[in-house]
Amino acid sequence: MAVIARVVPDVTGVDKVFDYLVADAMVHEIHVGDRVRIPLHRRNVAGWVVAIGDSSSQFSDVDESRLLHVIKVLGRGPSLEIVQLAQWACHMWAGRLRAFFVASSPSTLVATLPGSRYTQPSSRKKFDADVQVVAAVGLKHTSVLRRGPASGPRALVLSAAQEGPTLVVIPTINRARLMAASLREHGLSVAVMPQDWAIAAGGVDVVIGARSAIWASVPSLHSIIVIDEHDDALQEERSPSWHARDIAVHRAEQLGIACLLVSPVPSLRALHHTSGVVLKVGTEVEKSQWPEIRIVDRRLDERWASSLLSSELIEQLRDHQRRIVCVLNVKGRAKLLACGNCRELVRCDICDAAMSMLGLGELCCPRCAHKRPAVCMGCGSGKLAVIKAGVSRLREELAAAAGRRVEDVVEVAASTAGKSDVEIDQTKMLFVGTEAALHRVRDVDTVVFLDIDQEISAPRYRASEISLTLVIHAARLVARSGSQGLVLVQTFLANHALLRGLASHDLGEFTSDEMSRRKLMSLPPFGALAQLSGKGVDTVADNLRSNVLLQVSATAQDSVLVKAQSWNDLADGLAASLTTSTTSKAVRIKTQVDPPRA
Numbered sequence: 001m002a003v004i005a006r007v008v009p010d011v012t013g014v015d016k017v018f019d020y021l022v023a024d025a026m027v028h029e030i031h032v033g034d035r036v037r038i039p040l041h042r043r044n045v046a047g048w049v050v051a052i053g054d055s056s057s058q059f060s061d062v063d064e065s066r067l068l069h070v071i072k073v074l075g076r077g078p079s080l081e082i083v084q085l086a087q088w089a090c091h092m093w094a095g096r097l098r099a100f101f102v103a104s105s106p107s108t109l110v111a112t113l114p115g116s117r118y119t120q121p122s123s124r125k126k127f128d129a130d131v132q133v134v135a136a137v138g139l140k141h142t143s144v145l146r147r148g149p150a151s152g153p154r155a156l157v158l159s160a161a162q163e164g165p166t167l168v169v170i171p172t173i174n175r176a177r178l179m180a181a182s183l184r185e186h187g188l189s190v191a192v193m194p195q196d197w198a199i200a201a202g203g204v205d206v207v208i209g210a211r212s213a214i215w216a217s218v219p220s221l222h223s224i225i226v227i228d229e230h231d232d233a234l235q236e237e238r239s240p241s242w243h244a245r246d247i248a249v250h251r252a253e254q255l256g257i258a259c260l261l262v263s264p265v266p267s268l269r270a271l272h273h274t275s276g277v278v279l280k281v282g283t284e285v286e287k288s289q290w291p292e293i294r295i296v297d298r299r300l301d302e303r304w305a306s307s308l309l310s311s312e313l314i315e316q317l318r319d320h321q322r323r324i325v326c327v328l329n330v331k332g333r334a335k336l337l338a339c340g341n342c343r344e345l346v347r348c349d350i351c352d353a354a355m356s357m358l359g360l361g362e363l364c365c366p367r368c369a370h371k372r373p374a375v376c377m378g379c380g381s382g383k384l385a386v387i388k389a390g391v392s393r394l395r396e397e398l399a400a401a402a403g404r405r406v407e408d409v410v411e412v413a414a415s416t417a418g419k420s421d422v423e424i425d426q427t428k429m430l431f432v433g434t435e436a437a438l439h440r441v442r443d444v445d446t447v448v449f450l451d452i453d454q455e456i457s458a459p460r461y462r463a464s465e466i467s468l469t470l471v472i473h474a475a476r477l478v479a480r481s482g483s484q485g486l487v488l489v490q491t492f493l494a495n496h497a498l499l500r501g502l503a504s505h506d507l508g509e510f511t512s513d514e515m516s517r518r519k520l521m522s523l524p525p526f527g528a529l530a531q532l533s534g535k536g537v538d539t540v541a542d543n544l545r546s547n548v549l550l551q552v553s554a555t556a557q558d559s560v561l562v563k564a565q566s567w568n569d570l571a572d573g574l575a576a577s578l579t580t581s582t583t584s585k586a587v588r589i590k591t592q593v594d595p596p597r598a
Contacts, residue, residue, distance in 0.1 A: 003027050004059045005070055006051040008097050009040050015096045017050060019062050020070045030070070033078040033217075035105065037071040048077050048101045050087070075109035076201070077101070079217040085251055086215075092567060094530070094574040094591045095240025104215035106197035116203030116219075117189040121162065124187035132279045133159040137223045137258040142249050144270050145262045146280040148289020149472055150479035153227050153262060154182050160260065161188055161205050164222025168208040169244050171233040176208045183208075191216075211236065211244040214251070222257055224248045229261040229270050230469055232596050241592040249273055264290075264475070265468050265507060268515060272525035286505065291478045291485035293471070293502045297494035299343040308394065308450045309401050310490055317402035317430070322445040322483060325412075326398060326432040327474070329454055336453055337363075338492060339376035340383035345453060345492045349377060351517065354457030357384070366459035368521075394450075398432055412437035438473045445481045447474035448488040456493060460597055461523050464498050464514060471502060522563065524594055528570035531595040533559035536587030543577040561598060 003022040020038055022030055030036065034049050053059050078086070078101065086100035133156050136143040145156070153170075157179065160166045170176050173192075180190045183206055191200035193209030193216050200207040201217040209216065211234045214224075226234070226248050234244040245261060246269070252259035261270045266278060280286060296312050308328070309317075316324055336354050337346040346355050346363065353367035361374045361382075375382050399406045410425055412433030424431075424440050431441050438447065455467040471487060478485030491499060501507035519526045532540055541560045544552045549569045553561040564570035574591065592598075 002055045007047040010046040021067045035074040078104040093240035093593045110198045114202040130159040142259045149475040151289040170227040171231040173210045214244040214247045225260045230263045230267040293487045296490045324446045326448045328450040340385045341381035342379040344378040446486045528564045528567040530562045530593045534589045547573045
C-alpha cells in the first residue's frame with residue numbers, strides 16, 4: 001500500500017491537480033495544506049498538498065506505477081479547514097485554486113509553528129463590554145450590527161475576544177495595524193496578517209488584517225468580525241473576485257461559530273444574509289455617532305448649469321480655519337441631462353439611472369436599455385440641457401471663492417495615485433480631487449461632494465450603494481474633527497430616498513426601495529450575476545446560452561453579463577461552460593462573479 005499526495009502546483013496558468021507518491025520516511029511529516037517540492041514537466045516546482053490517501057482505498061483508481069515522488073516538504077501552509085474553504089470558493093467564484101492558496105499561505109517558508117500565545121482574562125484591562133456583541137457571539141450565527149461612522153470598533157472586538165479567539169477583517173491594513181496596537185494595550189495577543197501568519201496559526205487572542213486575513217489559519221476560532229462590510233475594498237479586484245464578507249459568512253457557517261457584519265450602513269447583501277434583522281443602539285446614541293450631513297439642492301441656485309460653487313460651499317470656503325476637501329469624480333461617469341424648465345434630472349422611470357440622448361428625440365437608459373421620448377417626466381417639457389462639470393476652471397474658481405492663491409488649492413487627482421500621504425502637502429487647508437482625496441488627506445473638517453449625482457445616476461445597478469460608501473468614508477473622516485465635522489452634498493436629486501435618509505440618519509426607505517428594485521430585476525442579492533470578458537467571449541457565451549438556468553446578455557465591448565436565480569446555479573453553469581470552452585488556446589476569459597461595477 002502506497003501513500004499518495006494530491007498536489008496543486010504553484011505555477012501560473014496550471015490549474016490541474018497532480019498525484020505523487022510519498023516516501024515512507026516522509027509520511028509522518030506531510031500534511032494537507034503543506035508546501036512541497038515536486039517534479040513537473042522536467043523541472044522542480046513548489047506546490048500545495050490538497051489531499052493525502054492510500055492507494056488501496058482513497059486513491060484505488062490511481063496507477064501508482066506511473067507516479068513520481070514528492071521531493072521534499074518545504075514548510076507549513078493553510079490548515080485543512082482553509083483548504084476545504086478554498087475548494088468551495090474556487091467553484092463559487094469560478095477561479096483557479098492556486099489563487100486561493102496564494103492568498104492563504106505565508107509569504108516566506110514556515111518550517112514549524114510557534115506555541116500558542118493566548119492570554120488570561122485576568123491579565124487584560126477592564127472595559128465595558130458590548131452586550132449585543134456578547135449575545136450575538138453566543139448565538140453562533142450571522143448577525144448585522146449597525147454602528148455610526150464616529151463609533152470605533154475596538155469595544156466590539158474586545159467584547160468578542162473575551163469569549164474566545166477572534167478573526168477580524170477590516171478594509172485597510174493601516175486601520176488593522178492601528179487596531180492591533182490598541183488591542184495590545186488592553187493586554188490581548190494579536191497577529192496582524194499577512195506578516196504574522198505563523199503567529200496566527202500558532203494561536204492568539206485576535207487575528208486581524210485586510211481582506212486576505214479571512215484566509216488566515218486560526219486554531220479554535222470562536223468568532224469572525226467584518227468591519228465596514230459595505231466597503232468595496234473587501235472585494236478582490238482581480239479574478240477570482242471573491243468578497244471577504246461572503247467568505248466570512250460561509251466559513252462561520254461551516255465551523256458553527258458567530259459572524260458579525262458591522263457597518264454604519266449595512267449592505268443589501270448583508271441584510272439578505274440575516275433576513276433584514278439589524279442589531280443597533282438607541283436612536284439618540286446612533287445620531288451622536290454621525291457628523292452633520294447637509295444636502296444642498298442645486299435646483300434652487302440660479303447658476304445651476306454653469307457653476308459647482310453653491311452659496312453653502314462658498315460660506316465654508318471663506319472660513320480659513322476649516323480644512324476642506326472637495327470631491328468630484330468625473331472620469332468614466334454618466335453625462336447628465338436636466339430639464340431646462342423645472343431643473344429635474346432626466347432619469348429612467350424603470351431603474352432610476354441617468355438617461356442619455358440617442359438622437360431623433362429619444363432617450364435611452366444605459367443600465368436597463370429602456371427607451372422613451374425626450375421629455376421631462378416631471379413637467380412634460382422637451383427642453384433638455386447637458387450639465388457640465390466645468391472641471392477645467394474648478395481649481396481657479398475654488399481659489400477665488402476662498403480668497404486664496406491658486407497654489408494654495410492642492411489637487412489630488414489620478415496623477416498622484418501612486419504617491420503616499422507624505423508627498424501631498426498636508427499643511428494646506430483646501431484640497432480638490434477625486435475620491436482618492438478621502439484616503440490621502442488627514443484631519444479634515446469639511447468634505448464637499450460637488451456633484452454626487454454623477455455617482456447616484458451612473459449606469460450601474462449598485463450605483464446608490466457605491467455613492468453611500470463614499471459618503472461614509474467622508475463621514476468617518478470628518479467625525480474626528482474638533483470643529484464640528486460637516487459633509488456637504490450638492491445635488492439635483494434632493495428628493496432621492498438615499499439623500500433624504502442620509503440627512504435624517506434613517507435609510508429605511510432607501511433600503512426598502514432598493515430591495516424591491518433588485519428583487520424585481522432578479523439582481524443580487526436576489527439573483528446571481530457574473531461578467532465575462534476577454535478573447536473568445538462569444539464562444540463561451542454561446543455555450544452558456546444552452547443552459548436553461550442562465551440568462552446571457554448580448555456582447556458589449558468584448559464582455560457579457562450572465563445572470564442566474566441562485567449562486568449555485570451560476571457556479572455550476574460557469575464551471576461546465578468554462579471547462580469546455582477554455583481548452584482552446586483561442587479563448588482567454590476573465591471571469592468576475594458579483595462584479596462590483598456592472
